[in-house]
Amino acid sequence: MSSEHGLQRIYSSRSGQLGWLMRRITGVGLLFFVGLHFWIQHMPNGFLATAEEYNEIIKGFEKITPEFADAIAKGKIREALPGEHVITYDKVLERLHTPLWKTVDITLLLFALLHGMLGMANVLGDYIQNASLRKVAVIFCWAVILFLATQGIVTVMTVGTN
Amino acid sequence: MLPVSRFSYHIYRLGMQENIERSGPSRDNPSFRTFLSMISSYRIRAGMAAWLLHRLTGLSLVFYLVIHIMGLRSLGDPAAFELYITTFRNPLFKIAEVMLLGAIAFHAFNGVRILIQDIFFRSERQRILFYAVLALSSIVTLAGGLLIIFPYFIAPFLP
Numbered sequence: 001m002s003s004e005h006g007l008q009r010i011y012s013s014r015s016g017q018l019g020w021l022m023r024r025i026t027g028v029g030l031l032f033f034v035g036l037h038f039w040i041q042h043m044p045n046g047f048l049a050t051a052e053e054y055n056e057i058i059k060g061f062e063k064i065t066p067e068f069a070d071a072i073a074k075g076k077i078r079e080a081l082p083g084e085h086v087i088t089y090d091k092v093l094e095r096l097h098t099p100l101w102k103t104v105d106i107t108l109l110l111f112a113l114l115h116g117m118l119g120m121a122n123v124l125g126d127y128i129q130n131a132s133l134r135k136v137a138v139i140f141c142w143a144v145i146l147f148l149a150t151q152g153i154v155t156v157m158t159v160g161t162n
Numbered sequence: 163m164l165p166v167s168r169f170s171y172h173i174y175r176l177g178m179q180e181n182i183e184r185s186g187p188s189r190d191n192p193s194f195r196t197f198l199s200m201i202s203s204y205r206i207r208a209g210m211a212a213w214l215l216h217r218l219t220g221l222s223l224v225f226y227l228v229i230h231i232m233g234l235r236s237l238g239d240p241a242a243f244e245l246y247i248t249t250f251r252n253p254l255f256k257i258a259e260v261m262l263l264g265a266i267a268f269h270a271f272n273g274v275r276i277l278i279q280d281i282f283f284r285s286e287r288q289r290i291l292f293y294a295v296l297a298l299s300s301i302v303t304l305a306g307g308l309l310i311i312f313p314y315f316i317a318p319f320l321p
């Protein structure tokens with residue numbers, strides 16, 4: 001294929017343009033949302049349980065269900081190390097109780113999915129020669145977006161309701 | 163097919179520029195083979211390394227995102243969620259968590275570099291900006307990484 005053909009394909013790709021613009025916009029958004037997300041879920045702060053809180057919480061669990069007691073006995077749920085901060089169900093529930101945090105989490109979810117999977121479609125397009133196969137790849141990426149968006153939204157909206 | 167508005171034309175031009183610059187020969191004859199030959203035949207320049215790292219970190223993050231979203235389905239059941247979390251509190255996963263931070267930090271800072279360069283067109287500054295990206299992501303990864311591994315790998319060895 002001559003290089004002119006290659007360029008022609010770039011010039012004539014309309015959906016490519018839209019995807020490109022969406023990746024840019026979501027990229028800027030993710031700067032804020034991923035930054036915030038990593039800060040509250042991976043760094044030691046009040047959104048996580050301190051070691052003391054966590055060890056207290058799992059003692060409570062032990063009394064509630066045999067399932068918990070069994071998992072703790074087998075070490076599948078482990079006590080916190082000194083100074084460790086742990087993500088725990090109670091804390092997540094507490095945060096997701098507010099509509100604002102639900103909105104923040106769902107926005108993060110949709111931005112990451114759109115950005116990541118449209119990026120993936122672009123990458124696949126770089127290595128797939130066949131035009132109809134490229135279409136299949138794009139459709140596949142959108143299917144993954146829809147599927148995972150549904151899973152994530154169900155998680156956020158139904159947490160603590162059962 | 164020409165875009166209609168001035169704005170979209172501008173965006174469109176930037177997009178082409180980016181595609182041509184970033185993907186080079188693989189755009190003309192895209193296949194895994196040309197990709198490999200391109201990597202091995204080029205002297206690895208800053209721009210090339212940046213592009214490759216951006217692609218690899220982006221794909222790794224997508225891979226993690228899928229596992230992450232499906233794993234969080236366990237929030238439907240408190241016991242299942244605590245089990246899931248405990249798995250990720252394994253020391254090996256703590257190291258993986260630092261690598262995750264590294265991938266995010268590099269991808270985010272380099273993403274900002276790409277956006278800046280598209281707006282200002284200062285490609286002769288690419289090398290300097292790339293080194294700034296490496297420095298910033300190293301600092302963030304080191305600082306955040308220390309906080310992550312502290313209770314596991316540092317606190318036990320303190321007197």
Ligand code: HEM
Pocket residue numbers: 020023024027028030031034035112113115116117118119120122123180216217219220221223224227266269270271272273274276277
């Ligand atoms: C933290 C903030 C982020 C910023 C600022 C950012 C920025 C960018 C930018 C500017 C691009 C280039 C878009 C293009 O030229 O087509 C890009 C590509 C990409 N990003 Fe991100 N991104 C971020 C987070 C993420 C996350 C969380 C993921 C994974 C879910 C991700 C996955 C990807 C992928 C797969 C690509 C395509 C790589 C390629 O075409 O070589 N990014 N990102």
